[in-house]
Amino acid sequence: MTATGTGTVGTFCLVLHSHLPLLARHGRWPVGEEWLYQSWAHSYLPVVATLRELAAEGRGQLATLGVTPILAAQLDDPYCLRGMHDWLGDWTLRAHSAATRLPDLAAHEHRVSTAATAEFEAHWRHGGSPALRALRDSGAVELLGGPAAHPFQPLLTPRVRAFSLRAGLDDQALRLGARPAGIWAPECGYAPGMEHDYADAGVRRFLVDGPALRGDSALARPVGTSDVLCVGRDLEVTYRVWSPRKGYPGSAEYRDFHTWDHPSGLKPARVTGRRVPSERKEPYAPALAQHAVERDARDFVDTVVARLRALRGSTGRPALTVAAFDTELFGHWWHEGPAWLAAVLRLLPEAGVAVRTLGGAIDDGLVGDPVTLPECSWGSGKDWQVWAGPQVADFVARGGDVQRDLLSAVDTVPAGGGPSLRPDVRDPLADLLVDQALHALSSDWAFMVTKDSAAEYARSRATTHAGRVAELSGLLREGRRRAAQRRVAHWTDAPVPTFGHVDARDLARPA
Template identity: 80%
Template sequence: MSRVGTFCLVLHSHLPLLAHHGRWPVGEEWLYQSWAHAYLPLTAMLRRLASDGHRDLLTLGVTPVLAAQLDDPHCLRGVHDWLGGWTLRAHSAATRLPDLAAHEHRTAAAATDEFERHWRHGASPVLRGLRDCGAVELLGGPAAHPFAPLLDPRVRRFSLLTGLADHRVRLGSAPSGIWAPECGFAPGMEREYDDAGVRHFLVDGPALGGRTGLMRPVGDSSVVCAGRDLDVTYRVWSPRKGYPGSAEYRDFHTWDHASGLKPARVTGRRVPPERKRPYSPVLAAGAVRRDALDFVDTVVARLESVRLSLGRPGLTVAAFDTELFGHWWHEGPAWLEAVLRLLPTRGVAVRTLQGAVDDGLVGDPVTLPECSWGSGKDWRVWAGPQVSDLVTTNADVQRSLLAALDAVPVGDASGTPVRDPLRDLMADQALHALSSDWAFMVTKDSAADYARGRASLHANRVHELSGLLRSGRDRAARRRTEAWTDARQPLFGHVDARDLVRPTL
């Protein structure tokens, strides 16, 4: 056990459905930007640390939605083309912005080399390699990223089992922990996790009353929760401030529209784009070192406070969206590498969540309230007045889905359920309709019309299939699905609607 305490970093990788499975208003660009600027440099950094002997570096959740896209041949070809385009854009700016163009050329070349050496067969081999060498713990999660507390228990269990099955097939083993989408929780879900073999999950710190210095068993289950330490996490990124807003870092929102490159540094919060100073990698590197040291000081101070409070070494858990590191914050991967190298030199043990459990950093049981990591730490983002129509739509989708499966079960002569592609596809479309992303985008007024349209599209498909199957018109249902050029088969190859008709565990 470290003399100071333990630091656990948890990253959550998630993007809504993109590519030919459905697009953001900006199409596949969001996926490819995150892939090139976050996933490639982060995995390269973790491999580098592992080769230097570091282990148990962080806990990484990749949602089944994103895992499917990162393994998809269409997306793999697309991001490779995008990387080539990035290089060409850098070259196009050479006469106007020579220093920026040279920096972008080097960065694009490194990303292309990383992709061609390690990613040509998708993300799964990359993630397996990092897990198998002990660098990371991989978390699973429910399929299609639903806000689980609002689901019918049967549908909630189905989404979880589908996501765990997808993880097991892609990565070779079932995860011991999950990232619950939006950190959403309702009392009683711990028993569902227990039944499904989940042993730990993350909640936001306020759900534990801020007592995040140890992981906690939930109720009388064998499942433990880790609380995100907001004081430490918000040092990096919060709704109002954080390191990425420092003057030296690259400004995410200022573009050179001729090349699509980002030529400016933040300069100042109220400085208009046309007055921002040119980006300087040298200045940014100095800021990385400064902010890494500041964060390490923050972690050490927090752990000393926890040790004083508990009378024993404890832990602090910082959790972020993976895309912060590289996509939103250009220097994020370099900062993270500096932090992970510095912490052990200050007597801090760096562990995964599973490593913290193995080290005995588990306290007394806790009763969790309804919670999430959204605004207010409650359910308002996904169940508030702005999205009351979506809540009603989601309830109707679940009723239609279950009605079709209950009214006309498909079984053999002995009554054993038989797998049916039509019902699998209906269940897959229901999972898409129930994604938490749609309510989030509406509540936050981020492409709200698109979100409502996507939710409506998938909901209408479920209702249509349900009606046809309940009336025995399987042939008509099959013809109807053949017209769905974007969804002739489930996105998740492990969707098995029989899991919805079996008795709840």
């Protein structure tokens, strides 16, 4: 039965977005690989396994998944795959090491870690792309795309913005066999007119945060005069799970993320209470947590049903509610999150709610009148302050310099004459310049500074990438290719672009 049928309360869409920044590389992948491997083990493995299990029950259109090109590259990288397998083995060894001190926790961690290793070996040994592609091909999920290197798109010049978006969509087409029809724009960042960029790139739908629609997120809506649809995150429903101040993961029974058994690196405590210090928290009890999962899943389903009924009453037609989260919430930050997801996705249809992907909801006709969107994001204030506020004014200025240096290098005829880029041959130095520029323009650096989360690291990374762009651009404009090659050889990390398909010729202005 479709969402437009009278037998349903309305339609629910779950959207999960997976993203981790590309950390420092010293000839290999991230120095801070623990970030990647923790999220991979505790979120990506169990979430994909949960969706695959539900699909095997005959359920379709379970969720809409976004995986940023940066993360997709890491999940497919041979070095990361080997490192992940080693990390899973170490997890099991750490569990065994705690057996005499914390026997119940050690037994739980042994079961979870060995199950994760089996999941990895069965479904992920050739990379993340095969695992995601199998889910999509089964009809269980819709996959979203995004621009390369996760830039805050409103701060890019139209030419660089379009190039970054094409590069990201091309990356997904190469990995997964098809270009996505929808995207989760980095930080849900939007500037008026960007819908036309999306239309030119073949993007048919994108996410915005609910306040951009003044809370009217009950339907997908065409943006301006385009036929590109925006879909709003319903904060009334989303914040029931997790908000800046509250949500299910903070319940007393769930595993506490911030309390560690330092000898083993395991997390031995439950939340117990928000103001209870770590040394006074109660031991984690999986059975107690499972009861909380069942309770909170039922509460969420009741919330969705009430919301959809209220929307139908106010609009006079079947409505849509979209709950959208970072994937890392489920399993990494909230240990019981994947089990909660499974319970919710089984209970919603029993309550008369149609579960759909974004594309499925649109196909069901849940589309309203056109809307004019303001400048917006999903950050603090729902404006651009996180990525363009006073704390990061230097990032904005540096981003402008990076884009000017990049474009001048690919457009300028170097000293000695001849085209800057030959149309028949790729230029490895120019490709590397583009790669460094894309990383310099990542939104992650400004976010980490504004939120004071590894701010020094973020400033160092942004400065390093921008400095390389300035230096390499200058050498290429002057025709000093040998000097550029020598300089690249002295970089402390391997001079290999993250996205091997990105071709600087696609950015150069036609001769």
